Amino acid sequence: MRLNALSEQVPRAADRRLSRIWHWLAIAWLLATVAVAVYQWRFWHQDRIDSNVLALLPLDAGERAVSDATQRIAESGARQIVVLLGAATPEGAKAAEAAYSAALTRLRADDPASAPLALSEPGANWFAQAQAFYAPYRDRLLTAAQRQTLATSNTDQLAQQALAALYAPLGAPHLTQWRADPLSLWLGWWQQRAAESGLRMNADGLLHSKGRYWAVLPLETLGSAFHLDGGTRIQNALDAAAQAARAAVPGVREVRAGVPLHAEAAAARASLEINVIGWGSLAAVLLLAWLAFGSLWPRLLVIASLLVGCMVALSVTAWVFGKVHLLTLVFGASLIGVAEDYGTYWFAARQGNRTDTHWSLLRRLWPGLCLALATSALAYLAMYWVPFPGLRQIALFSATGLTAAFITVLCWFPWLSRGASSDTAFARGVGATLRFFPRVSANWKWYAVGALTLMVIASGLWRLRIDDSLRSLQASPRELIAQQIEASQILDLPSPAQFFLIQGDDAEQVLQREEALTSRLRALQAQGEITGWRALSDWLPSQRRQADDAALTAKVERAVLAQIGSAVGQPLQRPAFAASPLLLSKFLAAPVSRPVRNLWIGQVGKEVASVVMIAGPSATTLGVLQTQADSLPGVRWVDRTADFSHLLGYYRKIITNLLVAGVIVVFIVLVVRYRRDAWRVLLPTVLAGLLALAVLGWLGEPLQLFNVLALLLLLGVGVDYGIFLIEQNDAPHAWLAVCLGAASTSLSFGLLSLSATPALHTFGLTLLLGIGTVWLLSPLLCRSAVETNQFSIMEKSCPKKPKTHRC
Secondary structure, three states, rough: HHHHHHHHHHHHHHHHHHHHOOOOHHHHHHHHHHHHHHHHHHOOOOOOOOOOOHHHOOHHHHHHHHHHHHHHHHOOOOEEEEEEEOOOOOHHHHHHHHHHHHHHHHHHOOOHOOOOOEEEEOOOOHHHHHHHHHHHHHOOOHHHHHHHHHHHHOOHHHHHHHHHHOOOOOOOOOOOOOHHHHOHHHHHHHHHHHHOOOOOOOOEEEEEEOOOOEEEEEEEOOOOOOOOOOOOEEEEEEEHHHHHHHHHHHOOEEEEEHHHHHHHHHHHHHHHHHHHHHHHHHHHHHHHHHHHHHHOOOHHHHHHHHHHHHHHHHHHHHHHHHHHHHHHHHHHHHHHHHHHHHOOOHHHHHOOOOOOHHHHHHHHHHHHHHHHHHHHHHHHHHHHHHHHHHHHHHHHHHHHHHHHHHHHHHHHHHOOOOOOOOHHHHHHHHHHHHHHOOOOOHHHHHHHHHHHHHHHHHHHHHHHOOOOOHHOOOOOOOHHHHHHHHHHHEEEEEEEEEEEEEEEHHHHHHHHHHHHHHHHHHHHHOOOOEEEOOOOOHOOOHHHHHHHHHHHHHHHHHHHHHHHHHHHHHOOOOOOOOOOOOOOOHHHHOOHHHHHHHHHHEOOOOOOEEEEEEEHHHHHHHHHHHHHHOOOOOOOEHHHHHHHHHHHHHHHHHHHHHHHHHHHHHHHHHHHHHHHHHHHHHHHHHHHHHHHHHHHHHHOEEEOHHHHHHHHHHHHHHHHHHHHHHHOOOHHHHHHHHHHHHHHHHHOOHHHOOOHHHHHHHHHHHHHHHHHHHHEEEEEEOOOOOOOOOHHHHHHHHOOOOOOOOO
């Protein structure tokens, strides 16, 4: 009796010592959490979230210029919408335009929030301002055709042309006095600029295409199109205006295009998926927790540990990198979802060991929880050493979030989970299902099952195809994409994803290099390879080109006026023009630069840069465009779609290699603790990943970056299941923890497979298949009894107990 009493007093004394230590640890972690919460309050009141995809990439000097150019182009169209109204007659198009504009104006007046749109025309007096701006420099502005005509035609021919214009019955159209522009050079220059930029200079301002007359309404959003409340304000306003246009002109056709339309559609879809998938999965997870533990308190504590993990991870990542990328939040928050297994494991073990104190249970669970953390954190930290800011952010966010959630469970749960969890019938039923799983053994039946599994994996992987194309991730509705393409064809809009990047030591060199490029593009346009381009040098020629054109026009026009003056019997004097060339600074500051202002990038490192955008390139033309830049100094062809596709493939390969390395590292860690049984913990996860890929192959789904990211999460989750089972000798409460963890992960992330966003669908489908498979395989590969006396240093320090109880 005295021996039994002594054996009971020793662990109680150890519990008291551990309780005192943990008391201070819990207070210290509470103070740290409060400090993190204060930092978070400041963080969310600052502009510390980065949504620029290019910020995820490693950029050298050359890539910085490409990044700035892409961002400038994206910003120029971030709030722009264009609406085309097509009718059979010009009168019908004008009437539809009037009705459409009036409807938008009326909606805006009645409720500004319901119609966040305004007409975005340059202004009624824009052309008059531009004409006045360019007038002193008229002699320096020539098209390529005009330049060739002046250089090759004789004076007699040009004089006859000028006289015909002067004495025509109605007079040739002029933008200035005949004497200031006898050859109508300025009119021709403006007509070419109008054709290239879509400016509406003619009387009715209509386009004729596809058998219709099109009215063009440029609109600008008055606020952000990203609303996670599910509202479609822009679409609703445009629908109402379109209905008014159809009422005024039956049969009118409306075509819409613009980034805000795609942004609002994506936000509306995201809101729907958050409400259906997010809240639905949360309700299901809470229901499972209530059924398993008889209370929602355990699940609320688990959610609290995840919130602390997210706060700490966000704070550490922001402290290290300065800013946190939006994708880091999305994927990092999903990756630290692994941490919910720690809290679930604690409460399930508490339910299965109702007679143990919190501190004896803590000593028992400590080795398995530490090992689960180590295997997951090592897999993520491997990404930190890759020189890609995006991967490094996700790795740091995930590893610190896991660690913070782990510390929360260890420090707070023994205090906050006072009293044993209720032993519910649901929990007993789930735990009892473990006995229905057979154990793998060395016999011909299991050999046959193994051979069949390998055949399924091999055949599925053979069918699996790789698709890193950025277009495969296109999430916009098909109707919007079709209208965007049609509007681009009608307006001959350039592609924002393909352009030429021109760099030079100063603005003059950049403009000269642009002019050399556009001369080559003119030949491609004549061959039908492209339909046009947008270049700053067409609106602002280089100083050298201005000087040459001024000298040419002065020589030719003086000769023409002299010959005509001789014919009419009175001298004709050419007016004086600006003596100095038009400079870039003056041009960019004037309203006339608005159509092409976004083409000037400015200073990038030690150089300056601009872009030339291409309209109407086909897939076969892209290679031809690449060759145009090869022999021109400072000119580079940029295809952002191809670049991003290549980048996605590069990321996929890197993370695949890291995944394989992570499997090896995790296996080594498992061998240290489990010796010959380490394979039983890891093999279910490896097989689950391979089977998930095989099923994707059979389903015809492509292998992409997001599949590999899901497999990385699967590695962290799946190994935990094996650890929990082997640590607790296949106890029913350990199986309950595995089932709850698998159900929670499947509901939280696996249901993303229902998403209409391709990236989320791919991520969720892979994880759903993997989690379901590892849940089925984990009990098959565990032994019914595992010798674990040598596993824990803490266990060795525990006093010996009767054989019926393992410390």
